[in-house]
Amino acid sequence: MANTSTCGGAAFQTCSPAGTSGCRLFDDNGRCIQASFNYDCKVADAVFSPAVNCGATTFCEGGSCWERNKTANGDFAMAVSQLEAHMQAGLDMDVDGSNIQIFKGADRRCQIANLGIDNCCNDGGFIERCSAEQQETYRLKQQGRCHELGEYCSNRSALGICVERTRTACCFSSILARVIQQQGRAQLAQAWGDVRTPDCTGFTPDELTALDWSRFDLSEFYASIQTTPLEQSATQGAAQNRQSSCYYGQGKC
Template sequence: MMKQLLAVLTLLTTLHAWAAPDCLLTGTVCTAPKQTRVIDGVPVSRDCWEYQDQYQCRGQNQASDCQPLRERGCAQIGSACVSRDDAGNCMTHEQSYSCPDQPETFTEKTVCDQGTFCQNGGPGCFDTSYSPDQDFGQAAAMMEATREAGVYGIDPDQVEIFKGYLEQCSVKVLGGSTLKSCCQAAGGGAAFTNHAVLGAGLKVAGEAGRESIVLGSRYMYDALYSQLDSAIVDKGLGAMNSWASGLGDGVFNPQFNAYGFSFDFSLANGFEMAGFDPYSFSLSIAVMLIQEWLSCEPAEQVTAMKRGQNLCVHVGTYCSRKVLGVCLEKKQRHCCFNSKLARIINREGRAQLGLPMNSCGGFNQEQLQALDFSRMDLSEFIADISPKEVPASTLGQRVQQTVNERVQGYYEQ
């Protein structure tokens, strides 16, 4: 009799421990608790006679969230495995696509300008029929590159010049589909150029009328990197202080705040950062983003703004959390730079020198001198500094506004 009882108990234990190879035990519930049963005339009491196991099992259905990219006309350029199961089978793929920024357009123009121009109808005529010099944009880009290298590459022995910062963002996935992504690009980053931050502060200080003062670079985004590199804002300010002595006589010592940054200015020392409030900075970022971004980490929100300004490049993805070999959360790695030009030179330069492309490191002085800048494609930055055509309707509005302001100013005298 006792042997039969042991056999029954052993069978129950074996059934309780069995599980399918693609399933994970998530819980156990007793379905027959605290009972006394008679086995071959012998009453037997147990806390639980029957158990019900609950499992989470891996399905065989595939899911993809790439269709919206295909519908936009994006072309697939690569594929990589993000996570694998214990047998080495790939469970999650990351597909890379190249997407157009805007639809392709064609413009036809008729130019009726005269071939020559003479000032006041006199001597000194010159031919205007030649196409504009295409080297100007390249020369301007190289001047800006030289300036940035001198300002932000201080130590020639360190890998410092045109360096990037490694940043991460998360993507929640389930069954291959994206549930929540904190890696999308977001707007609002244009408000954090050096020019915009200092300009906003001086307007608060009542110095907006000094139109001759050009405040900060329009191409640098030092404010978005202050939490990663505490010295980067001071480097950007130091590049401006050479013209402090040329502001002339008079009182010009403003103190102002912008987006969590506190600044002082004096004719003796130029601009100086007096303090930084990370709470106010994060709040400024949050109010510029749509509601769904508030569920992302503050650092991810800032990264989204950087990506919106094309300051980052994707260098890799890995699975940060998985169950049964199925990835539930992915982390994307991005190299982000404080200017678009720095990003271009870093990527092009690392390719020339054969350096790993999944690293964000910059160049030391010897590596910088080995770069061939004539082989670099700087067209993206050149497009930003090239003059943009003003629509006729907008030009007419500006003319009308100027006339109205002049007439109003005349009668107010």
């Protein structure tokens, strides 16, 4: 039988031997009559894509990089805040007959007497000596629920010296109500009155409808309700407990 080989074809000219050869077929005398040889052959040119080293906070592939860090979704926060604003608008109403006021405030005042020694406006150490109404005003201011208008001299001595000054503010049911009042009045070019006679009226339904909510910055309100990591952990634990009762209890969450 003539010797034949399939290893001399043109396809193998650029190949490189790989591994070891082996016998595939023996004759009756144990001699190898068919052998096989392994080659590495190029199928296509290699393609190299350089990766940019952007540091440990990124993931790079194919010349492009992506940040690993999570980015806070500010749009979601604003959407939640605006939804809360609309919900509170339906609750924070003052109705007197056909007169409806939304996010109405209250005229709150405090006094600074004895040339500033007796300060019922911002002296936490002295506040217990002040009237109950002034203590409440102080509490509302500390909670960020007031828009301050300023102060005026409310008492003068016989010599004309101001011995008592009064500070006025419009205080609201919540931080959100105060923020909406401040920014809403700016849109409507609506004044706050003056320091002696502040205007703390709420919005009419028509005025509230006319406001452009896309222009509101409610980040101050959103920041005031963000939970701390400890609170988030407690919330997650409560949610997990409720989930168990949903699945393994009576189907009530």
